[in-house]
Amino acid sequence: MKNLxxxxxxxxxxxxxxxxxxxxxxxxxxxxxxxxxxxKRPADYYARLSSNENPFGPxxxxxxxxxxxxxxxxxxxxxxxxxLVETIAKVEGVDKSYILLGAGSSELLHAAARVxxxxxxxxxxxxxxxxxxxxxxxxxxxxxxKVPLTKELDHNLGAMEDKVSKDISLLYLVNPNNPxxxxxxxxxxxxxxxxxxxxxxxxxxxxxxxxxxxxxxxTTVECVRNGKNIIVAKTFSKVHAFxxxxxxxxxAQPDVIKALSAEGPRNTLTGxxxxxxxxxxxxxxxxxxxxxxxEEGKQFVYSELKxxxxxxxxxxxxxxxxxxxxDGAEFQKKMMANQVSIKTALIDGQQYCRVSMGxxxxxxxFVDAFKKVHTHKLNKV
Numbered sequence: 001m002k003n004l005x006x007x008x009x010x011x012x013x014x015x016x017x018x019x020x021x022x023x024x025x026x027x028x029x030x031x032x033x034x035x036x037x038x039x040k041r042p043a044d045y046y047a048r049l050s051s052n053e054n055p056f057g058p059x060x061x062x063x064x065x066x067x068x069x070x071x072x073x074x075x076x077x078x079x080x081x082x083x084l085v086e087t088i089a090k091v092e093g094v095d096k097s098y099i100l101l102g103a104g105s106s107e108l109l110h111a112a113a114r115v116x117x118x119x120x121x122x123x124x125x126x127x128x129x130x131x132x133x134x135x136x137x138x139x140x141x142x143x144x145x146k147v148p149l150t151k152e153l154d155h156n157l158g159a160m161e162d163k164v165s166k167d168i169s170l171l172y173l174v175n176p177n178n179p180x181x182x183x184x185x186x187x188x189x190x191x192x193x194x195x196x197x198x199x200x201x202x203x204x205x206x207x208x209x210x211x212x213x214x215x216x217x218x219t220t221v222e223c224v225r226n227g228k229n230i231i232v233a234k235t236f237s238k239v240h241a242f243x244x245x246x247x248x249x250x251x252a253q254p255d256v257i258k259a260l261s262a263e264g265p266r267n268t269l270t271g272x273x274x275x276x277x278x279x280x281x282x283x284x285x286x287x288x289x290x291x292x293x294x295e296e297g298k299q300f301v302y303s304e305l306k307x308x309x310x311x312x313x314x315x316x317x318x319x320x321x322x323x324x325x326x327d328g329a330e331f332q333k334k335m336m337a338n339q340v341s342i343k344t345a346l347i348d349g350q351q352y353c354r355v356s357m358g359x360x361x362x363x364x365x366f367v368d369a370f371k372k373v374h375t376h377k378l379n380k381v
Contacts, residue, residue, distance in 0.1 A: 045339065046336070046339040046340060046341055047339065047340045047341065047358060047362035047363075047365040047366055047369075048341050048356075048358070048362075049340060049341055049342050049355050049356040049357075049358050049362060049363070049366055050341040050342050050343045050354075050356060051243070051356060052178070052238065052317070052318055052319050052356045053237075053241075053243045053356060053358075054237075054238055054239065054240075054241035054243070054290060054294070054318060054357075055241070055358055055359050055362075056241060056289065056290050056293040056294070056359075057240060057241025057242075057280075057286065057290055058240060058241045058242060058245070058276060058280060059240070059241075059279065059280045059283045059286035059290075060286070061279040061280065061283045061286065062240070062242075062276035062277070062279045062280040062283070062286075063276070064279070065272075065275040065276045065278065065279035066245075066272045066273070066275060066276035067272075068275065069271050069272040069274075069275035069276070070272055072271055073270075073271060073272065075271065076267075077267075077269070077270060077271030077274060079271075080271040080272075080274040080275045080278070081101065081267075081269065081274055083274070083275070083278050084101065084247075084274040084275075084277055084278045084281075085099050085101065087278045087281055087282065088249055088251075088281065091281055091282070092221050092251055093221070093225060094221070094224065094225060094251055095254075097254040097257065098224065098251050098252060098253070098254060098257060099249055099250070099251055099257070100249060100250050100252070100257045100260055100261055100264070100265070101247070101248070101249050101265065101269055101274075102247075102248045102249065102250070102264065102265040102268070102269075103246035103247070103248070103265060103268045103269055104235050104236075104237050104242075104243075104246045104247065104248045105205065105207055105233040105234065105235040105237075105248035105249075105250070106132060106248070107248070107264055107265040107268060108231075108233050108248060108249070108250045108260065108264060108265070109132045109133040109136065109203075109205070109233065110132070110133070110136045110264065111260045111261075111263050111264025111265065112133055112170065112203050112231060112260060112264075113133050113136035113137040113139075113140060113142070114136075114140065114263040114264070115259050115260055115263050116137070116142075116169045116170035116201060116203075117136065117137030117138075117140040117141070117142035117169070117170070118137075118140045118141050118142060119140075119141035119142075120141075121137070121141070121142040121143070121169040121170075122142060122143045122144075122145050122167050122168050122169055123137045123138075123142050123143070123144055123145065123168075123169060123170050123171075123172060124145040124146075124147070124160065124163050124164065124168045124170070124171045124172065124200075125144070125145075125146060125147070125171070125172040125173070125174075126146070126147055126148075126149055126155050126156070126160070126173070126174070126177065127146035127147060127148050127149065128149070128179060128180070128345060128347055129172070129173075129174045129177055129178065130174045130177075130178040130179075130205060130207070133172055133203065133205070134172065137170075142169070145163055145168065147159045147160045147163060148348070149177075149180070149347070149348075151348075152182075153177075153180045153182055153313060153321075153347070154182055154184075155173070155175075155177065155182075155184055157184070157188070157192050160192075160196075161192070161195070161196060164196050164199050164200050165199075166199075168200045169200070169201070170200065170201050170202075170203055171196060171200050171201070171202045171203070172202075172203045172205070173189065173193075173202065173203070173204045173205065174204075174205040174207070175189055175204060175205070175206060175209065175218070175220075176208040176209065176211065176212060176315075176316040176317050178207070178208065178317065178319075179319070179321055179343070179345045179352070179354045180313055180321055181208075181313055181314070181315030181316055181317040181319060181320065181321055182313065182314075182315075182316070183212060183218070183316045185218065186214070186217045186218035186219065186220075189204070189218075189220055190220055190222060190223055193220050193223050193228060193230050194223060194226075194228060197223065197228045197229045197230050198228075198229075201229050201230075201231070201256075202228075202229065202230045202231070203230075203231045203233065204220045204230060204231065204232050204233070205233050206219060206220070206232055206233060206234050207233070207234070207235045207237070207238055208238055208239075208316065208317040208318065209234070210238065210239035210240075210287065210291065211238070211239060211291060211294060211316055211317050211318060212316050213316075219232065220232050221251055224251050224252060224253065227253070229253065229256070230252065231250055231251070231252040231256060231260070232250060232251045232252070233248065233249075233250040234248060234249055234250070234251075235247070235248040236248060236277050236280065236281075238317075238318060239287060239290050239291060239294075239318075240277070240280045240281075240287075240290070241290065242273070242276070242277065242280070245273040245276060245277070246268075246269070246273060247269060247273050247274065247276075247277040294318045294357050296360070297318075297357035297358065297359075297360060297363055298315060298320060298357055300360060300363055301320050301355065301357070301363055301366070301367075302320070304367045305320075305322055308370075308371070310322055310323070311323065318356060318357045319354050319355060319356045319357060320354070320355055320357070321345070321352050321353070321354045322352060322353055322355075323350050323351065323352050323353075324344075324351050324352065324353050324374060325351075325374070326351065326373075326374060327351065328344030328345070328346060328351045328352075328353075329344070331344055331351070331353065331373060331374070332344050334373040335366075335369050335370070335373055338365075338368075338369035338372055338373060339365065339369070340362075340365055340366050340369040340370075342354065342355045342356075342366070343355075
């Protein structure tokens, strides 16, 4: 990757993409630009790299299933719900009674906050992490018990274990973590969950797990199958590229599923979205393609950051976190003025940029804007 400029990278990527299409996923969309906005590139177009969306899908199989299901849109979608639950049960190796669907995983996070949050409750998590469940619980009166990440931005599992007590109503883990992109290995997180779930319910958010090297060997669903009091949430918004279709699910003990269902989603998914999800979940070729395209974007950004003298956090997700030498709000505003949307985070006194992996075209816009906005080097690599 050394001394690889943007033009050569794009040429190399298009050649590699052609090989992928020839070898397998022939119905995938062509290389960048991918989405309708980029094809026309109006004057007000901007690279949307702030929400960890996936521009390389949905899968052709999902689109086909979605379109076919539209003819049944006049019917309540019981058939498609049953179909999706059965598919999930088969893939995850659990009974259907262990599964609850939601519109993305957000509904499931908020349902857990309502079940385990509220006055006189405490929710334990790392800091920083994905805060949706935590903020929802706090809004209901819960106290957030936070455990800072280590200096290497890893979960401090030992410190978290020390905080577990009868006063903790829920322990929340995100693996891979957001905004860092770092992971606990399957062995690490399962061992930890097996230990602490006998004392406190554990919620594991696995939104980005499909970007890990071994998703099947990294999930905590095995703990649920072994009878542990653990909730595992997954979403179709990331590797499946369903952010706009809103499909997710969680796996837990049947009594927990009943409690979450009473406080959470009730028939909020559409038939077409569930039909598409069932198709995508079993489309192994597309999932490989989606992960590979994401990896190409990461390698491009890694090489550009390194060339510019910036360190970064190696990521197991579809975003990259790296430190910057500017005020976060100012940096975000200036990047947007250059038609690039990103997120920033303040971690232990250091400002960071979190950039989502878009098309190579959009990532090229990010690099160009970054050069204009951040004119001094922060770290020598």
